[in-house]
Amino acid sequence: MDVSIANLRKAFLSAGYITDEDVIITVFLSLKLGKPLLVEGAPGVGKTELAKVLSQVLEADLIRLQCYEGLDENKALYEWNYQRQLLKIQISKETACTEDLEQNLFSLEYLLERPLLKAIQADKQVVLLIDEVDKTDEEFEAFLFEVLSDFQVSVPELGTISARQIPVVILTSNNERELSDGLKRRCAYLYLDYPTVEREVAIIRAKIPTVGEKLSLEVARAVSLIRDSQEIKKKPSIAETLDWVRAILALDQDRLNLVVIEQTMAMLLKTKADLLSFNKNIGSGRLVEYARTEK
Amino acid sequence: MENYLEVNLVRFIHMLRYAGIRIGSGEVLDALNALSLLDLSDREAVRAGLKATLVKRSGEQQLFDKAFTLFFAPPEAKEKDYTRHRQDQTQRQQLLAKATEELTFQGMPLKLSDSEKTVYSGMPEKDKEKLLDYIKKTAEGKNIEQHFQPILESVVKSSLAYWRKSLRNQLNLSPLPQTGDQELNALLASAVRNGGDYSPALLEEDMQNIADKDLPRAEALIRKLARQMVTRLARRYRQSKKRQQLDLRKTIRHNIRFGGTLLKLRYRSRRTQKPRLVLLCDVSGSMARYANFVLQFIYGINDVVSQIESFIFSEDLERVTEYFQHGDDFTSTMLEVINRSKEWGRGTNLGAALKNLRLKYPDLLTGHSILLIVSDTKTMALDETLQELSLIKRIVKDVVLLNTLPRGDWLSSKSVRSFQGVLRMFPCNTLSDLEKVIRQKIIIY
Numbered sequence A: 001m002d003v004s005i006a007n008l009r010k011a012f013l014s015a016g017y018i019t020d021e022d023v024i025i026t027v028f029l030s031l032k033l034g035k036p037l038l039v040e041g042a043p044g045v046g047k048t049e050l051a052k053v054l055s056q057v058l059e060a061d062l063i064r065l066q067c068y069e070g071l072d073e074n075k076a077l078y079e080w081n082y083q084r085q086l087l088k089i090q091i092s093k094e095t096a097c098t099e100d101l102e103q104n105l106f107s108l109e110y111l112l113e114r115p116l117l118k119a120i121q122a123d124k125q126v127v128l129l130i131d132e133v134d135k136t137d138e139e140f141e142a143f144l145f146e147v148l149s150d151f152q153v154s155v156p157e158l159g160t161i162s163a164r165q166i167p168v169v170i171l172t173s174n175n176e177r178e179l180s181d182g183l184k185r186r187c188a189y190l191y192l193d194y195p196t197v198e199r200e201v202a203i204i205r206a207k208i209p210t211v212g213e214k215l216s217l218e219v220a221r222a223v224s225l226i227r228d229s230q231e232i233k234k235k236p237s238i239a240e241t242l243d244w245v246r247a248i249l250a251l252d253q254d255r256l257n258l259v260v261i262e263q264t265m266a267m268l269l270k271t272k273a274d275l276l277s278f279n280k281n282i283g284s285g286r287l288v289e290y291a292r293t294e295k
Numbered sequence B: 001m002e003n004y005l006e007v008n009l010v011r012f013i014h015m016l017r018y019a020g021i022r023i024g025s026g027e028v029l030d031a032l033n034a035l036s037l038l039d040l041s042d043r044e045a046v047r048a049g050l051k052a053t054l055v056k057r058s059g060e061q062q063l064f065d066k067a068f069t070l071f072f073a074p075p076e077a078k079e080k081d082y083t084r085h086r087q088d089q090t091q092r093q094q095l096l097a098k099a100t101e102e103l104t105f106q107g108m109p110l111k112l113s114d115s116e117k118t119v120y121s122g123m124p125e126k127d128k129e130k131l132l133d134y135i136k137k138t139a140e141g142k143n144i145e146q147h148f149q150p151i152l153e154s155v156v157k158s159s160l161a162y163w164r165k166s167l168r169n170q171l172n173l174s175p176l177p178q179t180g181d182q183e184l185n186a187l188l189a190s191a192v193r194n195g196g197d198y199s200p201a202l203l204e205e206d207m208q209n210i211a212d213k214d215l216p217r218a219e220a221l222i223r224k225l226a227r228q229m230v231t232r233l234a235r236r237y238r239q240s241k242k243r244q245q246l247d248l249r250k251t252i253r254h255n256i257r258f259g260g261t262l263l264k265l266r267y268r269s270r271r272t273q274k275p276r277l278v279l280l281c282d283v284s285g286s287m288a289r290y291a292n293f294v295l296q297f298i299y300g301i302n303d304v305v306s307q308i309e310s311f312i313f314s315e316d317l318e319r320v321t322e323y324f325q326h327g328d329d330f331t332s333t334m335l336e337v338i339n340r341s342k343e344w345g346r347g348t349n350l351g352a353a354l355k356n357l358r359l360k361y362p363d364l365l366t367g368h369s370i371l372l373i374v375s376d377t378k379t380m381a382l383d384e385t386l387q388e389l390s391l392i393k394r395i396v397k398d399v400v401l402l403n404t405l406p407r408g409d410w411l412s413s414k415s416v417r418s419f420q421g422v423l424r425m426f427p428c429n430t431l432s433d434l435e436k437v438i439r440q441k442i443i444i445y
């Protein structure tokens, strides 16, 4: 695909990713400027999905580095295959001299590529998704920053490995902690917010084609009311909206009503505290009324 | 034409920086490059492009949109802002001149700051007269000479401080923007007028002076800061609980010579253990407003981590940890704390509070705990306090004081200097100070 704003717009739409112009332009710029794209936003607003769709659109492989607490360089970049190394040592116990053996043991043959090295070593440009980077610690972030600055890594035993092509990099963060200024400066930045009612309707209809127009609109409105409520701690994500619609359809309903809300609210609000607070502060009655009122 | 674009971009960035958005020079270049890739007649594309390259914090997205709308407004609207700004400026200068003229002592103008004079101009006429009357009577009193002026000045200042509080919401006390670019100043002033949250003041404002109307925003900000701190604390804690990890690579290297039998195991170096945080928050009279914010902060932390012990103190010590563990919302928790507390709004005796902490809660103060004190250091029994501090310092891992006095006042305060001798001190006068404390990992490591 020739990277242009119009082409991206078309491609995202046909891949079923419903989005707005800000997203298209930011993605376009990050591709054209060759900068990693940092996507921040609440859980479930479509950050990971954006990377997946982009790899689809660019017809590139997706390599994903899922971050978690305690993730370190070894698991992100490369590890030595210790089992094989040990075997080798045992086998050549008598024959080889120690120095030769050491050289041999720390060669490409015994190297296990982890996502970052894979992305750098790939022959064809890939989309590298570094997901939930805010889950790691500052130390790892600094390491990432270096890798993303020059796209080369040094393996002490092997020397420097430079990228064959510069991968398209997407980093996501739930904003659990503020990332360093350094990393942010390297990146183009996109803040993904919850969709507007219109956009959520479009997403529902794209993902669940059997849903009626009325129900999708009512659901989107209801969800927006719930998200706007101060008291609800864990806001429903797009995925939860979709689950809710599927649950309602499974009960053979094509409109929101009191009964179906009582039966399915647990698909949308996943904690007891939020369910209680929904009943106390909003209630099914008000939700139905709000969802059914033309704006 | 190109030059025109650059100049305007630079001015726009100036405006964003004024609003508190941090923008590096590399990012300015990125923005220029972005513009070269976009259709400049497409306003929305330009907006999205600048946003993607310049603004990298979730909380600044709306601020950016507002600034963009103002800056790239049609010329007529900008002209209007400009005229209005000039009028405001003239008016303010006139008011200041008038205040200077009126506030004199035996023919000499009183030494007051512009902001104090602004407060004076905003006072109701009859109260102004009362104040002038008082000055006049004093000046005419028997044996009153010129050297009495500083004393009078401090009386006037404290009266004006009172008025500042009560006029806080009616008076625009923020200084007019001074960027050296008249047109930009006008834009900024207009931004501040329409929806105060453009003002950079909130983060940099002395917490004590944050206007009531800005409280919800300040509180939202604090919640966010607290959340960030909590994630860090929680993360460190969990990491440290993990078992020591075998470093296989080192082990293999060291054991090649033994033919693959792992004789000597190598371990990764161990992470520091999570400190227990003991918060001690001054709620004496001079601290009421700060305490409100800082406790809100504590509440934000307690919401997720119960590993933190919170105390409030003024003359004595009171444990409030449990109030914050019920999971009620902040306002009602706060009301409960204030209602139940005997300490709220009394005088300060940090030494007594510390002593009680040491004697009554010995198990909280260990080699793993960090004692975090929030105070303006204005305490009774300074010597006793310092003694107590050095005693505790020997027990705990670290003692940190967040000082709510503005940094500028530290040098002239004896107690600040004495405290600095025994503990690490950081400013905590504004929300941005509070943010820095967290960002620089002063309490967390």
Ligand SMILES: Nc1ncnc2c1ncn2[C@@H]1O[C@H](COP(=O)(O)OP(=O)(O)OP(=O)(O)O)[C@@H](O)[C@H]1O
Binding pocket: A016, A017, A018, A019, A041, A042, A043, A044, A045, A046, A047, A048, A049, A050, A172, A174, A203, A207, A237, A238, A239
């Ligand atoms: N713009 C969109 N168009 C269509 N579907 C979407 C869109 N955004 C999100 N979705 C749907 O929502 C689901 C959740 O999105 P995703 O997993 O990308 O969220 P996330 O932001 O990565 O969340 P988390 O922070 O929890 O990882 C996706 O599987 C997809 O079905």
Ligand SMILES: [Mg+2]
Binding pocket: A047, A048, A049, A131, A172
């Ligand atoms: Mg995700």
